[in-house]
Amino acid sequence: MKTAGHVYWLFGLSGAGKSTLAEALRRDFENHAGRAVLMLDGDRLRGGLCRGLGFSDLDRAENLRRAAEVARLGVESGLLVIAAFITPLEANRKAVVATVGAGQISLIHVDASLRACRERDVKGLYAGGAVGGAAQMTGLGSAFEAPAEFLCQISTDGETPEASSARLWRYVSGTQKVA
Amino acid sequence: MKTAGHVYWLFGLSGAGKSTLAEALRRDFENHAGRAVLMLDGDRLRGGLCRGLGFSDLDRAENLRRAAEVARLGVESGLLVIAAFITPLEANRKAVVATVGAGQISLIHVDASLRACRERDVKGLYAGGAVGGAAQMTGLGSAFEAPAEFLCQISTDGETPEASSARLWRYVSGTQKVA
Numbered sequence: 053m054k055t056a057g058h059v060y061w062l063f064g065l066s067g068a069g070k071s072t073l074a075e076a077l078r079r080d081f082e083n084h085a086g087r088a089v090l091m092l093d094g095d096r097l098r099g100g101l102c103r104g105l106g107f108s109d110l111d112r113a114e115n116l117r118r119a120a121e122v123a124r125l126g127v128e129s130g131l132l133v134i135a136a137f138i139t140p141l142e143a144n145r146k147a148v149v150a151t152v153g154a155g156q157i158s159l160i161h162v163d164a165s166l167r168a169c170r171e172r173d174v175k176g177l178y179a180g181g182a183v184g185g186a187a188q189m190t191g192l193g194s195a196f197e198a199p200a201e202f203l204c205q206i207s208t209d210g211e212t213p214e215a216s217s218a219r220l221w222r223y224v225s226g227t228q229k230v231a
Numbered sequence: 232m233k234t235a236g237h238v239y240w241l242f243g244l245s246g247a248g249k250s251t252l253a254e255a256l257r258r259d260f261e262n263h264a265g266r267a268v269l270m271l272d273g274d275r276l277r278g279g280l281c282r283g284l285g286f287s288d289l290d291r292a293e294n295l296r297r298a299a300e301v302a303r304l305g306v307e308s309g310l311l312v313i314a315a316f317i318t319p320l321e322a323n324r325k326a327v328v329a330t331v332g333a334g335q336i337s338l339i340h341v342d343a344s345l346r347a348c349r350e351r352d353v354k355g356l357y358a359g360g361a362v363g364g365a366a367q368m369t370g371l372g373s374a375f376e377a378p379a380e381f382l383c384q385i386s387t388d389g390e391t392p393e394a395s396s397a398r399l400w401r402y403v404s405g406t407q408k409v410a
Contacts, residue, residue: 088267091308100330101300121280122301129270131310151279 057127059152060224063139064162065191066177067169069208069216070136073162076217077134077224084225090126092119093136107188109141116144120151127156140196160220161205166191168209236306238331239403242318243341244370245356246348248387248395249315250274252341255396256313256403263404269305271298272315286367288320295323299330306335319375339399340384345370347388 062070081087105111126133170178190196208216241249260266284290305312349357387395
């Protein structure tokens, strides 16, 4: 009866739609596969598990290391895990995959142009409210590296959240056993 | 369809039977309630999420803080969580309850005499293999405070694991909605 665990790791700029897609994916897993899901995201972790960590490269790496370790605990317990983190650098993404285990994680690039993200700016971060200021805001003073390898990419520019999430679910349910 | 999350936090001396009871409880939840469970324990966390932390009071508190934060993430995702940590001090236990939220955690004291724990010594820790040596081994150089408040207590001295785990399941299934 024990079911296989797997991590769906959504990454991309702030405002690209990671949290919205993560929540839609959670609902899809619940409704279509009856699976409970462990949800992880940057805001949630920074308020608790990663309290005290800042936005330097080193602190970001530690933040992601802890997130990946928690995801691994979920997989070891046979759970589905949905994680939503900017995960700006290729090195960050490689470290996450190494921690969880290559066969047990799907990286999903939630892609939107910086312009679209700034226009949405749901959290008011681009407008200057970010911890650390613009200098440490990914896409402004801090780099976001486009993914080098082929992987699932959901572009959310000029598309409704419903259309994006339906596309994500088709990808997920087509490539992974979900029930 | 979202089901309520809850944490079962087993604490007690090394060798008291926490891991054995945790695994039995996980199976009971799976078999009787069809619920997936997030499993957390000291060894697992020290090898990953809490790598680098030692056994001083401060490091132990940080170790438990992270464990409790992960348990809270599980509860927020509607999951059952079973945690097994020595959690030696009343202050540790209070901090854990405060982090998870009083209504969402059940503390369970897995109790055995120090003599029984030393005789079992499954991990060879009492014999001197513990990180930090005997000086930081709970029950030897480092204190274990008996719980002050009334709560569930499973005494494993002179009892088979099967009998103890059956007793734990009667307690858990009687006081908590599990399905």
